[in-house]
Amino acid sequence: MTVPHPTVGLDDVVHQRTRLGVLALLNSGVTLEFGALRDTLHLTDGNLNRHLKVLRDAGLVSTERRGSGRSKTWVGITDPGRAALAAELAALRAVIAAAEPQR
Amino acid sequence: MTVPHPTVGLDDVVHQRTRLGVLALLNSGVTLEFGALRDTLHLTDGNLNRHLKVLRDAGLVSTERRGSGRSKTWVGITDPGRAALAAELAALRAVIAAAEPQR
Structure with missing residues (x-):
């Protein structure tokens, strides 16, 4: 087993579930108001602010x-954000494919 | 947007990328030796031990x-482990589907 598992390439900045939710919601190119993001992701203001700072700093x-x-x-979302999400989604597809026992 | 986003349901115990890798590798029912898991997931002994403790405690x-x-x-993997991974994979599929702009 020398081939690294697809989870090895996951970027924690993107993979963390709240940040993944933010990027996924914005991926269509829409801009969302803070309150709408907070409610859709069931967050507090403080929680969303903390994750937005990580995403903005990146x-x-x-x-x-x-x-x-x-x-x-x-x-x-920025262009680098869209590219990072695309890489995350590709890795998640590989994880799902690898995890499903061959029927 | 009152319907919660699929990332809201993700369980951090399973979703964290190393733990997700461990469960995905074990999902076929195979038992793996510690060293093989460590190398496939590019981890140190300490790192894998820490994540195995979280998974075992759960x-x-x-x-x-x-x-x-x-x-x-x-x-x-245990039966609850397989069920938790199945729920994670289903949520990840929903995240991927929701994130892809409708072409």
């Missing part, structure tokens, strides 16, 4: 404040 | 020492 998402007064934060 | 794998003198540890 250059995988961008955030933008819109509106005056109580402005809102909108989140979008 | 009842998802069982370990057994075989041989006299320098005995070896063999690892197998």
Whole structure:
């Protein structure tokens, strides 16, 4: 067994389930408002902020404040983010294929 | 968007990439020797031991020492482990399907 298992290549920045959810939701190119992301992923503000910081620091998402007064934060995926998600999804497909006992 | 995203249901005990690799490798029902698991997943002894403890404490794998003198540890998946992996793989399929922009 020298061929590394497909999980070996998974990037924890992307694979962590909340961050995977954020990238997957944004992958269609839509930008989502912070509150919508938080509710869809059943998170607290603090939790989502923490994961958005990791994704932003890695250059995988961008955030933008819109509106005056109580402005809102909108989140979008970057090209590197889309590429990182594509690599994650390819690895997950390989994991699923490898895990299914050959019938 | 009130329907929770498929990543919301992921169980971190199973989803963490090393533990996911261990369960996926064992899912065919084969029991694997500690060293073979370690090398296939590119881990150190300490790292694999830490993750096996989490999986064993959750009842998802069982370990057994075989041989006299320098005995070896063999690892197998349990029925709850197989069920937990099946749930993870189903959720991952849903994540992949949801993430792919409808062409």
